[in-house]
Amino acid sequence: RARARARRPQEAGRAQEPASLARRQEQEPGGCRAEGERRQGGGRCPEGVFEVDNRSRVAAVQKESAAKVADVAPKTSSKSSLEQLPEVKLAPAPDANCNLTKPIFVISDCTGESAANTVRSALGQFEQCIDQSCPTNLVIFRFVNKEREVYDIFEKAAEEDALVVTSLVANRMMRAVRVASKVTKVTTVDLWSGLLDHMEEHLEMARSGIPLGRRKQSKTLSAEYFRMIEAVEFTRKHDDGAMPESWPEADILLLGVSRTGKTPLSIYLGQRGYKCANLPLVPINGKFHLPKQLFEIDQNKVIGLLIDPELLLTIRSQRMDAMGVERSAGLARETYDSILRCREEVTAAKDLYADNGWPVLDVTDRAVEETAARILRLLSDRDGPYHPIQVEGVKQAGNASQKPTDSVESRAAADIGNPAAVKGTSFGGKNMV
Numbered sequence: 001r002a003r004a005r006a007r008r009p010q011e012a013g014r015a016q017e018p019a020s021l022a023r024r025q026e027q028e029p030g031g032c033r034a035e036g037e038r039r040q041g042g043g044r045c046p047e048g049v050f051e052v053d054n055r056s057r058v059a060a061v062q063k064e065s066a067a068k069v070a071d072v073a074p075k076t077s078s079k080s081s082l083e084q085l086p087e088v089k090l091a092p093a094p095d096a097n098c099n100l101t102k103p104i105f106v107i108s109d110c111t112g113e114s115a116a117n118t119v120r121s122a123l124g125q126f127e128q129c130i131d132q133s134c135p136t137n138l139v140i141f142r143f144v145n146k147e148r149e150v151y152d153i154f155e156k157a158a159e160e161d162a163l164v165v166t167s168l169v170a171n172r173m174m175r176a177v178r179v180a181s182k183v184t185k186v187t188t189v190d191l192w193s194g195l196l197d198h199m200e201e202h203l204e205m206a207r208s209g210i211p212l213g214r215r216k217q218s219k220t221l222s223a224e225y226f227r228m229i230e231a232v233e234f235t236r237k238h239d240d241g242a243m244p245e246s247w248p249e250a251d252i253l254l255l256g257v258s259r260t261g262k263t264p265l266s267i268y269l270g271q272r273g274y275k276c277a278n279l280p281l282v283p284i285n286g287k288f289h290l291p292k293q294l295f296e297i298d299q300n301k302v303i304g305l306l307i308d309p310e311l312l313l314t315i316r317s318q319r320m321d322a323m324g325v326e327r328s329a330g331l332a333r334e335t336y337d338s339i340l341r342c343r344e345e346v347t348a349a350k351d352l353y354a355d356n357g358w359p360v361l362d363v364t365d366r367a368v369e370e371t372a373a374r375i376l377r378l379l380s381d382r383d384g385p386y387h388p389i390q391v392e393g394v395k396q397a398g399n400a401s402q403k404p405t406d407s408v409e410s411r412a413a414a415d416i417g418n419p420a421a422v423k424g425t426s427f428g429g430k431n432m433v
Contacts, residue, residue, distance in 0.1 A: 101137060102137065102160075102161055102162065102163065103137035103138070103139060103157075103160050103161075103162040103163075104119055104137065104138050104139070104162060104163045104164075104165060105139050105141065105153060105156070105157050105162045105163070105164045105165070106119060106138065106139070106140045106141065106164075106165050106166075106167070107141045107144050107150065107153055107164060107165070107166045107167070107168065107177070108140070108141065108142055108143070108144065108166070108167045108168070109143065109144055109145055109167075109168050109169060109170065109173065109211035110142070110143065110167075110211050110212045111142055111143075112140040112141070112142045112167065114167060114191075115140075115165055115166070115167035115191055116138065116140050118165075118191060119138060119165055120138070137162075139162070141153055144168070144173070145170075145173070145211070147172065147173065147175075147176040150173060150176040150177055150180055151176065151179075151180045153180075154177075154180035154181065154183075154184045154186050155184065157184065157186045158184040158185070158186050162186070163186075163187050163188075163189065164177075164181070164186055164187070164188045164189070165188075165189045165191060166188060166189070166190050166191065166192070167191045167192050168190075168192065168211075169192060169196070169207065169208075169209055169210070169211055170209050170210070170211065171209055174190070174193060177190070224273075227273060228271070228272075228273045230275075231251075231270050231271075231272075231273045231274055231275045231276075232267075232270045232271055234249065234250070234270070234275040234276075234277075235266050235267060235269070235270030235274075235275060235276045235277070236267075236270070238250065238266075238275075238276070238277035238278070239263055239266060239277075239278060240262075240263070240278065240279075240280060241278070241279040241280060241291070243277075244279075244291045244293035244294070245293060247277055247293050247294070247297050248296075248297050248298070249275060250275045250276060250277040250297070250301060251274045251275045251276065251301065251379075252266075252269060252274055252275070252276045252277070252301055252303060252375065252379075253276075253277050253278070253279065253294070253297065253301050253302045253303070254266060254276065254277070254278040254279070254303055254304075254305060255278070255279050255281055255302060255303070255304045255305065255349070255352075255353075255358070256278070256280065256281060256304065256305030256306070256307075256349065256363075257280070257281045257282075257307075257312070257345040257346065257349050258280055258281075258282065258316070258336075258345075259307075259312060259315045259316050259319060260305045260306070260307045260312070260363055261305070261307075261363055261368065261371070262278040262280065262305065263278065264368050265278075265305075265363075265368050265371055265372060265375075266278045268368050268369070268372050269372055269375065272372075279291075279294065281345070281348075281349050281352070283344070283345055283348055286344070286348070287348075288348065288349075288352060299356070299357070299358070300382060302356070302358045303358065303359055303360075303361060303375060303378065304349065304352070304353035304358045304359065304360045304361070305360075305361055305363050305371075306346060306349060306350060306353075306360055306361070306362050306363070306364075307346065307362070307363050307364050308346075308362075308364040308365075309339065309342040309343040309346050310339070310342075311364055311365070312342045312345075312346065313337060313338075313339050313342045316336055316337035316342070317337045319337075320336065320337055359378055361374055361375065
């Protein structure tokens with residue numbers, strides 16, 4: 001009886017341990033994210049905010065999933081290809097206060113850039129929860145063409161509690177993904193199958209199922225390829241206001257004060273087949289001295305770029321620091337990266353665009369791809385949904401037609417590429433886009 005009385009307090013203490021442990025775990029700071037703040041102290045995560053660390057759930061099923069995968073996966077060799085895969089290195093936390101998001105694995109049978117860009121765009125919808133100063137755990141597995149590689153990647157995904165996004169087209173690879181996802185209980189998103197199913201039905205054709213990188217390429221280069229190369233070469237030669245006498249050949253002429261991103265935007269458009277020139281606006285004694293060729297070309301080709309003066313100041317200051325120009329240089333920096341100078345230049349550029357009725361694009365906090373897409377939207381509103389490398393074929397088709405119709409499509413096909421046909425039209429004048 002004495003021994004029984006001695007055991008009762010110990011058993012009561014052990015019974016209380018799970019409840020106290022749960023309270024301590026609830027009070028410990030987790031991986032919550034809220035806009036502009038991190039979770040501190042006790043309490044639960046706010047609604048819509050996720051926890052990062054739930055790896056303990058994975059550890060419980062790791063042995064079981066590994067055994068099942070080994071049974072289901074084809075035995076290509078006695079040595080597991082898991083050892084041949086590169087080690088998955090997740091992004092390190094830059095400091096103790098930065099809790100990284102759960103990893104996302106992208107599996108592709110080609111470069112994986114399309115799927116990765118889709119994931120990056122989707123991550124923008126979670127800016128209120130994710131600390132943007134922290135790196136994103138996005139791991140891309142490129143040129144995956146063996147079923148065993150798929151199973152090994154899913155094992156790693158189970159270990160890291162990762163979401164898997166796939167852009168595979170081969171049926172055997174998709175079957176491997178479905179089996180591995182079911183066995184390892186890893187959530188999987190297929191970006192391609194649904195789209196390809198609907199395209200097969202719409203086009204009344206069967207997909208090839210061959211990855212883009214392994215297709216048999218034609219030995220002859222297409223005319224579109226050479227037109228794209230011509231556009232890139234034109235853009236390179238007409239950077240920074242060079243060769244204004246050939247501006248009439250350009251599809252687009254960009255204007256903007258220094259450091260508004262004219263050159264990278266021009267190169268991006270050139271790689272997509274648009275002959276693009278750009279002219280920097282440099283004020284002298286408070287006025288822009290513009291070449292006469294600017295007003296002799298089709299004014300519908302001219303697009304003005306604007307940027308927030310505060311951001312412009314930051315970009316210019318970083319540029320001057322990178323070039324090694326010291327603050328003590330005095331006049332050189334006072335006339336370039338002072339806030340007063342930036343405001344004066346932006347205001348003068350805005351007035352210039354308004355006086356000439358040129359369309360204006362605000363590039364503040366916008367990626368090159370987004371600004372380029374807005375420019376293409378302007379061109380589409382003017383010329384119709386045609387690409388410059390298709391102009392020649394469209395014009396030939398229009399000239400071959402014996403009985404042209406009065407439809408919008410036929411008029412656009414006949415007029416595209418002809419500056420006289422669109423003379424007098426505009427993109428919208430002073431409106432900001």
